[in-house]
Amino acid sequence: MRSTRQAIALTLAGALAVSTLAACSSSGSGDDDGDGGSTDGGKVTLKVVSLLPGSEQEAIDAFNAQVEEFETANPDIDIEPEEYEWKATTFAAQLAGNTLPDVFEIPFTDAKTLVENGQLADLDAQFRELPYADKFNPAIIEAGTGPDGHVYAIPAKNVYGVGLHYNRDLFEAAGLDPDDPPTTWDEVREDAKTISDANEGVAGYMQMSQNNTGGWQLTVNTFARGGRTQEVADDGSATSTLSNEGTKDALEWLQAMRWEDNSLGSNFLLDWGTINQAFAAGQVAMYTSGSDVYTALVQTNAIDPEMYGLAALPLEGDDAGVLTGGTLAAMPADVDDAKKEAAMKWIDFFYLGKLVDEDRAVADAETLVANDQPVGTPVLPMFSQEQYEQNQEWIADQINVPLDQMTSYTDTMFDLPLVGEPSQKTQEIYALLDPVVQAVLTDENADIDALLEDADAQAQALLDQG
Template sequence: MVVLAACSNSANTTTGSGSTNTKDAATTEPTAQTAAGGSTSATGTNTPIKVTWWHSMGGEVGKAATELVKQFNETHPDIQVEEVYQGAYDESLNKMKASMDSKSGPSLIQVYEIGSRYMIDSGAITPVQNFIDAEGYDLSQIEKNIAGYYTFDGKLYSMPFNTSNPILYYNKNLFKEAGLDPEKPPATFDEVKQDALAITNKTGKSGASFAIYGWFMEQLLANQGKEFVNNGNGRTGTATESLVNSDAAVNTLKWWKDLIDSKAAINLGRKTDDTKKAFLAGQIGMTLDSTASLRGIVDGAGSNFEVGTAFLPKASASDQGGVVVGGASLWILNNKPEAEQKAAWEFIKFLAQPESQAYWHISTGYFPITTKAYEQQSVIDNMAKYPQFKTAVDQLHATNLTTATQGAVIGVFPEARQLVESAVEETFNGKDAKAALDSAAKAITEKIGNYNKTVKK
């Protein structure tokens, strides 16, 4: 599986979807209640249950994950979690596939959101809904727009962990230099072009640059209330056809191409790392990136310029849509003893606690998955220090949960994203947008069909 990270198209490292945090700003450590459930040996000696957690969190984000594991182990003597970094999401998933016929695999694994269909179809997991129902766990504390992605047929299959969505970042200094109101960012496609042209024409810098990233096309469609595949984005029935050549998709790509042709924007390729570097260097006025990049971008800009943030632009102000969450969730493997699965569930609950989520959010920039985390003083203080993050939270809460904003569910999502990216590149190079997306849609539909044939019914 050749895969792009869920919300960071850096195409190089995969430290978790969209994470670009450059400083460890954690000031508060999570607390936990001790969980029961240790095993007793034949000699009567209590032996902690071992939970092996495979994840794809590297760098500063990985340090935050390690700290959470440490806190859990210190407060849960009957359970000990061993974290194992397994590389990028696709590497980790391939290793899990190889381990499924043996006992060498994990108890718990972090999987990017676009791997959800495969995880369900694999038959290798125990839905977390089973544990939720068994103890009456209160799901109302979990953000509904985040839980919505991982809910299928009314059942939560995995627990959200690292979560983000895309927002518009803009350089307030360049806005002022171009005669634009720095407190009034563009909200529609037309406004993006107008503001970008003003920056290009009046400052000598490029107005914008958006990485050629399939995730952005999915988001721009969802923001118009449009689905990526048929059958309710694969949620009311198994997806069988790509809708990436819909009128909305074609018009979106034409707008994007027009930004390039009119010199309102420049094309810097597929890597969000490249657009981010250009933005931080003051070379472009606007870019799209993950909310998980916010801390790194604001810190990176420092005193050079003021970073503004805004909702993902809509095709039209009247569009009724929203954003789809990106990131990853935690899945419990069913080839482990029941006690080990329950222990993994205890760890999941610990990670979902407000204190844990406050620490995770502050350390990484990812959304808290539980609403009560926002009541933690550490989060309140962090929001005051980084007011731009309110944009991300407001955008999440302003999104109505529909099949479009829940996100598409297909077993060949990585391949689909690459096909969309190729179509965008072809269009930028002169191919008709409709023709390019028709070809992509046909190829994606064929791959969906081949995948569906492999799934046991």
């Protein structure tokens, strides 16, 4: 039997499937007086997440245009954008050091622990004022809800299922059909070797391996082979199952590609940001990541749309599934009500209103298109399939992403067997798995069984802490 926390992760996946089928250092809690105050001459100053560091000027221009539109409509709020990239290895220190923006972003996996630790502001009263508050997929709202039933973190964007991203140009250069991407892991391996052999210095496939992304993507590969990395009982006790056959198969697959095929290139220390950069630069032909990553590739890596392809994640074995996750908007615990109210207006404007209101959807899309930014990147519905499809109709004239190069994913996205991320000690266990992935990629004699046995014991010790 599963605990409530495990059920949340799995309910997210199940409910999504059901509904779809039916940063500069600054104070994150106010002004220099340090008391959470938020006004300056009657104005609320709100520091918000803007874009990833190093974003293209067109993306910055689009964001600034959105800020200007918001401030015109809300003259009592002054928005101060801050570049931001969530990383598991730095976030805790940023939060403890009070160096985050007033409105920051976190993954679904982190909210419960942060709420339990008293580190997030209670946004329930402000959230309930949204006209569409009761329309969210309940499992998505649950991700940011505390044990008191209050909402502390708001679903903001990027509810994704993991997909296989591939470089169409590299496929074509290797004599492969870019309109026929691989559908099994054996085909991924075969195509990776073909591409590496035909394109000197190119990784036919590559796996993230640091800053917790190695563990994240190894979990993706585990789920896709029918394995699971932990089991949680009704009483909340958790058992680590890292030595399952799905995880072993995934690591053995990587080991063979690295040491038999030589198809993984030469850089074995990539994370989310650096693998995006390598992919956009034509150094990596295939990798797995969230379905929404195309937007970041445009905003930060100036990817050529003609070379991009998105395919469904290969699934093999009983109980195989696609890992799903998403992003929540949250605030530090000590912000005052004035900032909370300003933040909810910004969250409504920037993240959510465009999903449920036609005028807001069209205005947002027109602003993005005017600044050469992507509109229409595939994500999973935050409300329902019906609402998602309605939104796509509203912005049909503005959609500019190469959807015809993503059909392997989009044709199946509403039928994906979704699986939520492991519910307990998620990031800590991902961190334990980074060196396992790195060892397989850098040591020809890496003992996978021994590596997993050691990681399993460490993970269980973490889980036993509660």
